[in-house]
Amino acid sequence: MNNNALSVDQAIKKLEYYCAYQDRCYKDVISKLQSLGMYQTAINHILDHLVANNYLNEERYAKSFARGKHRIKGWGKYRIEQELKFKDISAYNIKTALKEIETDYLSNFYTLAEKKWHSISETSLNAKKQKWTSFLIRKGYETNLIYNFLKDLTS
Template sequence: MNEKGLSVNDAIKKLEYYCSYQDRCYKEVISKLKSLGMYQTAIDHILNHLAENSFLNEERFAKSFARGKHKFKYWGKRRIEQELKFRDISTYNIKTALKEIETDYLSNFYALAEKKWQSITEPSLEKKKHKWVDFLMRKGYESNLIFEYLRELEKESF
């Protein structure tokens, strides 16, 4: 039992469900266990159980996180890498995860950049460029990619 009256077996069942409907990282699972009032020895035991039974897999989490954020939120590599580091994902798993998005990366970047460029109605070209660059930087795209494409857009505009 823990301080909230939850047994280790009950916590295991709860966390198996928590990890089965969405991939989780260790940091999220530890936070959840602490919110349930579990002691450190119980947390260690539960983490081992979840990892041994494939409920918790850092590489799988990193890959699905990268695919999802790139496909649905159009995040760039820098933003994905930053978010994975925040979740204490290893450098190896971050690199593996970023390989997952390589095939669609440039086409998604160009589609997003083009759509954003068309949607900015700023009359001042300098302000429009600034807003566009800021948007793509916040999304986590590399500055060299952004400025190369900006030069192409400027050539087309004139």
């Protein structure tokens, strides 16, 4: 360890603040500890401490991630699921997180889809459909949902 390396106690305090400020997942916390130059044994000890004191809770992280990304960024289930998988969140916690957005999922989708449809100033209907569909697929919405709504919009 170099001279400016943190002690385990200092790292614990720093990570308690880091996790209290915003929910974090294991992957975020481990990468933060590695960036602080901590050894694997210290990382394991700190993770145990954070979990035992409820600073680190993967289920809580997954739920707040799903709610936030859906409400603020308008992401669909598929995009949220992919991002959580990238963060190494368990399948059980991903499923639990997706239940968090079920109540307002469709209304948010319809609002976003309609707003986007009216904001596209394409003169060709096919080009407009293509831009709109691509946008919603990137947002992570299911294709059957997108195409069913497209039928309603164009009829």
